[in-house]
Amino acid sequence: MKPRSDSSQFFFFLVGAAVLTAIAIKRLPPLPELLHAPSTPFDHSAPAAAALYRLFAEAAAVVPAGASVASICEPRDPVRETLLHREAIALLPGRKVLAAAVWNTPTRSEEKADYLVIVGPKPASSPGRLILETPAGSVWRRSDR
């Protein structure tokens, strides 16, 4: 026979574990989405990041290794472009990734890039030859390179 305090402590642990696990199950994505392989690691945790992930993943297929590339957004925003540079560093390995903005300050380094990844709508004036377009943005080969 177990001491009474043992039993009450045991059942407290058991019920606590069951409650936390039940809440965790309740907060899972719906079953159809669980059974469907996500297209990016961020599909449900950060849908905005997922769209950018897809754009950069597709850009990686058209921007050759060793080329210089910068990521900007339309309309231009140095705060957002600081973050875009960091995402490009992660998702465009093997390329020379130039920062259009650092710590929320524009650098204008994108002017030296062979390729531009533009997040958002296409710019009013074409920065070069359009080589990829997705709902999240576009990839351009600079015409003067």
Place this chain on the structure above:
Amino acid sequence: MRAGFVWILSLACCPLAAWPLLAHASYRRFSLGCRLGLATAAGSVLLSGWMTLLALAGISWRTIPLVALAAATAFLLRFPMEPGEPSRPGPARRDPASFPEKLVLAIAAVAVLVALAATASAAATSPDLLLFWGPKAQAFAVARTVDASLLRDPLLNYLHVSYPPLVTNLYAFASIAAGRLGWGAATLTFPLCLAALALALPGVLRSAAPRRLAWAASALTISALGFLGNEFDVAGNGEPWLWLFETLAMALLVGDTGTTASGQLLAGLLLAGAICAKVEGLPFALASVALFLVIRRKDLRIGSAAARLLLPGGLGLGAWFAFGATRHIFYGYEQYGRLLDIHWERLGPVLAGIGKYLWRPGWALPWLLPLAALILATRKSRLALLPTVVAALLAAFFVFTYLHSPDASLWIEWSGGRVFSTLPALLAIASLCREGDETFTAR
């Protein structure tokens, strides 16, 4: 897809590397599953440690020699075991598990599966994987060493150049094996670490408490960590590794294994893992060892116990800082402000902000339930002070750190829940420390 499979499967080298140590007779008190979980944790420390040492020596990383070096080290670590240390038998209590005991094991297993489902459906991924851990790991894998040129680039100093290397080392190891970083595979380290913890923790806690309580406390710990991992999006981050190291190290220190050379050696490796996984692992390790030596001083030879517990971590962190210093990149951790330049006027908003982010995931239940278990536990022993005071010191350390910022609200929003996520495990372990329960291995 294939690269992702190879990436995650390559981490099986972790338990493989540490198996020569865990196969020692001193560890046969633990079940096979428990030793597998412990070997996963210890092997990751040995692998990463060798990667740092080779980077320091300027030698390129190769996967097979790395595993061989780690396994050879694990084998050599068998020798410092005290010759007279009994090769304790496995648990003598072989009576079948009751239905409630099976139920708690099942709940822990379901918690791991829920974490796997959340991660596999891309619902628990940390943005830091993309902004921090991943870019470093993939650059290290390409360079086949710690890439000093990457860390030296002033445009990339957001990568926290001095951050301890274990997680990036392991991701680089897997990326070398797979040929590239598997972003989705890297997120699976969250359920993987949780599964290793679920395998090891019940057995380790049996050296501190009766079987049914050890298993039930493990289930609560796994459920709480799994829940918090899903809520705070830790997949791909350093937290799951930190949970694995810190929880198992503390469980060893409060059990009767903590007074043996083999237990201290293993705990030392796990503390080294905590130190080398995340910055907050260092205060955890220092506080844990100091309190352990004070509280259990009558059962220990202080000098040799301190050496076993601190040398692995000292070596790991020392190698990392030596790498930074010899490459003129860093000479210690980045500062979050001058030590005593504290914004005391922000104490109220900082505490309110922390409270808000602890309340948000399930009304703070992951913290309140283990805390209630600790408060309600009867016959608490002095050993309960070890995890309890460490938890309190860690909480104070986090508040102290946030007070260095004139406005830490964004910082707390982004990190508050995650840094406090180790506390439920410590509180659950503390609730098991009771008078008269010091020796349970033979039950």
